[in-house]
Amino acid sequence: EIILTQSPATLSLSPGERASLSCRASQNIVRNLAWFQQKPGQAPRLLIYGASTRATGVPPRFSGSGSDTEFTLTISSLQSEDFAIYYCQQYNNWPPGRTFGQGTKVEIK
Amino acid sequence: QVQLVESGGGLVKPGGSLRLSCAASGFVFSDFYMSWIRQAPGKGLEWLAYVSPGSHTIYYVDSVRGRFTISRDNAKESLYLQMDSLSAEDTAVYYCVREGLYSYDTSASVHWGQGTLVAVSS
Numbered sequence: 086e087i088i089l090t091q092s093p094a095t096l097s098l099s100p101g102e103r104a105s106l107s108c109r110a111s112q113n114i115v116r117n118l119a120w121f122q123q124k125p126g127q128a129p130r131l132l133i134y135g136a137s138t139r140a141t142g143v144p145p146r147f148s149g150s151g152s153d154t155e156f157t158l159t160i161s162s163l164q165s166e167d168f169a170i171y172y173c174q175q176y177n178n179w180p181p182g183r184t185f186g187q188g189t190k191v192e193i194k
Numbered sequence: 195q196v197q198l199v200e201s202g203g204g205l206v207k208p209g210g211s212l213r214l215s216c217a218a219s220g221f222v223f224s225d226f227y228m229s230w231i232r233q234a235p236g237k238g239l240e241w242l243a244y245v246s247p248g249s250h251t252i253y254y255v256d257s258v259r260g261r262f263t264i265s266r267d268n269a270k271e272s273l274y275l276q277m278d279s280l281s282a283e284d285t286a287v288y289y290c291v292r293e294g295l296y297s298y299d300t301s302a303s304v305h306w307g308q309g310t311l312v313a314v315s316s
Binding site: 117119121127128129130131134135140172174176182183184185186187188 | 244300303309
């Protein structure tokens with residue numbers, strides 16, 4: 086099973102600041118990685134797939150980078166609506182299954 | 195637009211059973227892989243099971259294999275999850291998910307329903 090490790094667990098930043106979230110895979114997953122945003126009481130929303138491609142309607146302040154085992158989600162200038170939990174998901178060995186990281190909470194400092 | 199609407203959640207006693215349903219619309223349901231993903235209260239996301247477009251391939255995570263059964267009815271554009279031998283550890287919000295960006299694609303979990311809460315308690 087491929088394990089995804091996200092860091093940090095919590096990121097405390099102010100609006101307008103830059104956020105960098107890390108996701109590390111236990112095996113090479115090429116670029117088969119997605120990022121999701123989840124707000125309280127809502128379902129996760131796909132932000133990024135293929136490590137760096139923004140999903141439909143996602144603002145350009147969100148960008149993804151990386152390959153193989155190291156990936157980063159960057160939010161260039163945090164807006165109030167960006168404070169949420171972010172998850173990475175690998176789909177390199179699917180089937181049989183997918184795995185998620187444990188999440189990074191981006192909170193207001 | 196793509197819509198996924200789950201139903202069937204509720205309170206069930208340990209050892210009991212529940213069947214979740216998901217009504218899909220806005221896309222060609224029979225062309226897409228579908229999954230169930232759950233989230234325990236205050237916890238992260240756990241992918242549970244998927245079914246291929248024609249139901250030829252089904253896979254489960256170890257924690258639910260033998261207890262949960264995923265199925266689909268393409269004519270009714272519906273996805274199901276039969277859950278048996280439930281325990282408190284199964285308490286979670288259960289999401290119906292369309293996999294892939296286009297027909298037969300196996301990339302990311304693209305579209306999610308709003309979820310249905312399953313609570314297992316005596």
